[in-house]
Amino acid sequence: MLTISESAAEVIKLVLAGGDSPEGSGLRIAPGDEGLQASIAGEPQQDDEVVEASGVRVFLEPQVASLLGDKVLDAERDDNGELSLAVRD
Numbered sequence: 112m113l114t115i116s117e118s119a120a121e122v123i124k125l126v127l128a129g130g131d132s133p134e135g136s137g138l139r140i141a142p143g144d145e146g147l148q149a150s151i152a153g154e155p156q157q158d159d160e161v162v163e164a165s166g167v168r169v170f171l172e173p174q175v176a177s178l179l180g181d182k183v184l185d186a187e188r189d190d191n192g193e194l195s196l197a198v199r200d
Contacts, residue, residue, distance in 0.1 A: 120165035137168030
């Protein structure tokens with residue numbers, strides 16, 4: 112099962128708070144045009160795997176859940192100092 116680092120949880124909390132997301136919302140990760148796509152979702156879709164940690168919820172589309180099963184969702188700063196989420200082994 113995907114592990115969510117404390118720093119990733121803080122980034123997700125900021126994203127959800129900035130979007131005025133309703134209670135129970137989470138970050139949904141699904142296949143996108145170029146790799147994986149993350150978006151705010153009010154609730155998981157029927158077959159999503161739900162990972163909860165440090166007060167946040169991440170909804171994983173089934174294919175993504177199997178792909179990220181043994182990974183860690185972490186946060187990192189880019190060259191401009193912007194925070195982003197990253198998947199690590």
